[in-house]
Amino acid sequence: MARIENLNLSQRVTNELGRAIIAGEYSAEAGLPTEAQLCEEYGISRTAVREAVKMLAAKGLISSRPRQGIRVEPAANWNLYDTSVLKWMLDSGPSLLVLKEFLQMRLAIEPQAAALAAEFGTDEDIRKIGEAVEGMKRAAADPDISMHEADLAFHTSILFASRNRFFFQLRDFISTALSVSIQHTTPAKGNDMVVAEDHGKIYTAILNRQPERAKNMMTYLIDEAMTFIEAEIKRAG
Amino acid sequence: MARIENLNLSQRVTNELGRAIIAGEYSAEAGLPTEAQLCEEYGISRTAVREAVKMLAAKGLISSRPRQGIRVEPAANWNLYDTSVLKWMLDSGPSLLVLKEFLQMRLAIEPQAAALAAEFGTDEDIRKIGEAVEGMKRAAADPDISMHEADLAFHTSILFASRNRFFFQLRDFISTALSVSIQHTTPAKGNDMVVAEDHGKIYTAILNRQPERAKNMMTYLIDEAMTFIEAEIKRAG
DNA sequence: TCAGATTAATTGTATTATAATATGCCTTAA
DNA sequence: TTAAGGCATATTATAATACAATTAATCTGA
Structure with missing residues (x-):
């Protein structure tokens, strides 16, 4: 071996x-x-x-x-929330079907996490979310900076800010789902700034302690990806 | 040993x-x-x-x-979604705080699962949900029959009907959360029939393929428990 | 035909020995 | 005095062997 x-x-x-x-x-x-x-x-x-x-x-x-x-x-x-198990699953081919399942889970977890972050996140937690948004904006402006990394940091920081260990525990799962999602949904790098600003809106809602708005903004964000994937699934037959 | x-x-x-x-x-x-x-x-x-x-x-x-x-x-x-780990956690004392975290997770997962069940569940899946509701109603009428067991069957059957392996994977977690919740929130057995009927409304919405309604009904159900717990937390100081 | 005993295949546990790894000390030289 | 490099040592990693426990399958006898 x-x-x-x-x-x-x-x-x-x-x-x-x-x-x-x-x-x-x-x-x-x-x-x-x-x-x-x-x-x-x-x-x-x-x-x-x-x-x-x-x-x-x-x-x-x-x-x-x-x-x-x-x-x-x-x-x-099988414990699908185990990082290794998840990795082995993706090694066996991340089908569009799995991607859809990922997005369905993200649609359950992340909007709720954003709401909890707005309600219970500490100022320090929220500051970190803001930093991630700044990172995304820099990446959108500068092709040398990794957008993907900042994106992961954003979503992870919200899970952390939820102040719920069960949400934060899903960071690997969400990161994996996000990465797979990005591989399928990012055609050009043209709308990066728009994406960064959508993320910024979530941050602003959390900063202003608006749980419902944060939740809705996050739902919107993930729904966009879902719409894209469903079209792709339909095209693939 | x-x-x-x-x-x-x-x-x-x-x-x-x-x-x-x-x-x-x-x-x-x-x-x-x-x-x-x-x-x-x-x-x-x-x-x-x-x-x-x-x-x-x-x-x-x-x-x-x-x-x-x-x-x-x-x-x-720590992999909190591992059944053993979860069990060990509860052995160390299921505090009200953990209970609240459980409910926050259930509030993320279960309404979405109910919506997915309404959208993607097979007729057979939905029939099983109906059976669980019948079991709850029987239990509400007959003190010899276990309400708890039927309740678990109901929630598990919805996760299964979501047709998403990541949701179904959470059945142990949800079952545990539900059990802990019941231990804290069930004072008398007087309103069992009301509870059974609330569950029945979720079933009906899924049967009629109304994802949004199923989601809302489930949110209502869990929110009830959340309200109860928050009051208890406030009382405990 | 069936109950019960026997056999055999496989994992479970114990023991011993040696290798690999990494920590911290010690030496040496600048 | 201090930093670099090597050495001793503690601990886990791997191997090999032996025997015990478990259980599926087979055999035996009534």
Whole structure:
């Protein structure tokens, strides 16, 4: 197995197996090879294999029992809010369908997060949102600055400002969804300033402690992307 | 360690350590004991300890590196959407604050899920929602039947009907949030029929394919609980 | 035909040994 | 005195082996 990055052996095996499971390379009926077979296949010790199996089990992908072997759990049990699981999912091809599901989730989470930010965010929290908006405006004006990064910072800062750990916990999920979304919806870099200003309106609403307005502005923002994607889905048939 | 249920050794150690970490029994600075110390403390082999450590690491609670030992990860990295993690959190005392956070999340997720169910749920999906409502009505009329169970079935069936795997994935989270909510908000069993009928209105809206109405009805339902909790928080000071 | 015992396959746990990693100390030279 | 580099050391990472526990499948006997 190629040594990639700083990951240790069991982590690399976890990645490889996780990816394969989600890609559907092991059926739910047949399950995975036995520990012994995996040892041989990867040329590693049982220790490493077992640790990988435990990590995947902890993420809900598999379960293992004596005599029965290692089984693939139903996809409904996979912890999709685990960063690794999400990554493996996207490795298997981010279809337009998944993108739509992402946007449906964002439409639930982010407007509510914006409202909570307006209600409960500290001044410092809100200042950070403002900084992100400034970053987006600079990026819109200067092609050398990354718009994507500032965009992520904006959405993450709102989740943080919601002062609700369950919302903030979704930052990786939202970031991933946003990134995938951007890949599909950004045709030209012409309207970057318009986008930045739309984000600015959300910031202003939060700054002025207007939860409903912040929520509506955020809904609008995500709905725009949704409209775009639905058109694309229709075109793709 | 007491042998509880069918869990094997490493799973029991995982539970015990997970609970302790979330209860704050190990500081982020000091971290956990070394593997060797944990072996001695629990009287088990390093194999079992390491597998527990790997599982907790997979859930974002800890990380371990050579020479450095086992560190507690910042709480922001804990995967709160993992069923076990959520359980350990509640073991450490479900405060009114957590309850409020739960309701804020439900207010984001469930109305949107109801709207999606009205738009995309299959007839079979919606039939199941109807069954859950019937179950609630029976429970409201007959004190021998569990209202709680039917209530959970209702909310879960809507998540399923959303036809979005990310919403359905939250069924454990929502169920937990709902259970905690019920423990706090159900004083008497007098208004059970009213509650069942409120749920029935959501079902009817979904059945009639009225996403906006379904969303609003669900928002109303959860807002009721939120109002109750906010009053309780104010009273508790 | 069925209940119960037996067998065998697989994971679960323990033990020991060695390797890899990273921290902090120690040495050395500028 | 201080900074760079190497060395010792603590801890996890990996491997190998042995045996125990679990459970599915098979066999046995009435």
